[in-house]
Amino acid sequence: MVVAHWPPPGFSVCASRRGRQRDGQFMIRALIFDFDGLMLDTEGPLIESYAAVHAMHGVPFDLPRFMKGVGHAEYAFDPWHGFSPHADRVQLEVERRAKRDEGLARQQVLPGVVAMLDAARERGLQVGIASNSQHSWVEPHLQRLGLHDRFAFFACREDAVSPKPEPDLYRLVLNRFGLRGPEAIAFEDSETGVRAAKRANLWTVAIPTKHTAHHDLAPADLRVNSMADVTLEALIARFGT
Structure with missing residues (x-):
């Protein structure tokens, strides 16, 4: 370092x-x-990817809470807090990253x-x-x-x-x-x-x-x-x- x-x-x-x-x-x-x-x-595709995965699973996306963390490295929160404690968060991240990467590829x-x-x-x-x-x-x-x-x-x-x-x-x-x-x-x-x-x-x-x-x-x-x-x-x- x-x-x-x-x-x-x-x-x-x-x-x-x-x-x-x-x-x-x-x-x-x-x-x-x-x-x-x-x-x-990069922030637009990031937000859209979380919203898309929430929608895919029928879980409301708390955009105002999420937006508090944009540009604030010191703000920590759980983006999957609306999901069941038993949800497969590893799989949710796989789905989210795929959506994010699709959006990023279109950015100039x-x-x-x-x-x-x-x-x-x-x-x-x-x-x-x-x-x-x-x-x-x-x-x-x-x-x-x-x-x-x-x-x-x-x-x-x-x-x-x-x-x-x-x-x-x-x-x-x-x-x-x-x-x-x-x-x-x-x-x-x-x-x-x-x-x-x-x-x-x-x-x-x-x-x-x-x-x-x-x-x-x-x-x-x-x-x-x-x-x-x-x-x-x-x-x-x-x-x-």
Whole structure:
């Protein structure tokens, strides 16, 4: 397990600032992306798969209770609580995963993501992932979408002691890139992710989905409906140089 340490070995405050600030502002040197719900709608197929299996067995699906857990790694509940204690939960999971995978196979990268990655490459910015999901989930999806090679570093659930909303995953990426928080912009779709990014002192853009629109995203520095609604040039003009 890799644990983020701050500051990284050899880090110097004076050295970090030299050539990185202009007129009191930090230069933006990196973009850090969440994954689920931000780059790919994995939450929709997940919710639909649970609802479908409940319907197949004639069991009501408690959507409001389920939605409390979307984007909240710290929220634990039993998604099969409405079933009989004697229900075969292993088989229920097999059925659910089959439904989920059918839905995921139809999903494409969300609007604006590729354009933002293209702009980052043109500017020579470092690009990373900070996700509460595991490598075995995030990386195969990015490979399927043809985007895996766009990212220089992946910080996933198993890489840090504490998941979001703690800042560990973001600090891990910053350490790898040799940057301070204000030199990077984070993109998040949930309250948990926004809190993590702000605790790591990153500029944060909140882009909620229909599943997270009810979250408290007020701590974010900017909220937009889609990544396609904002350009990298506009973000750099707003947050840095």
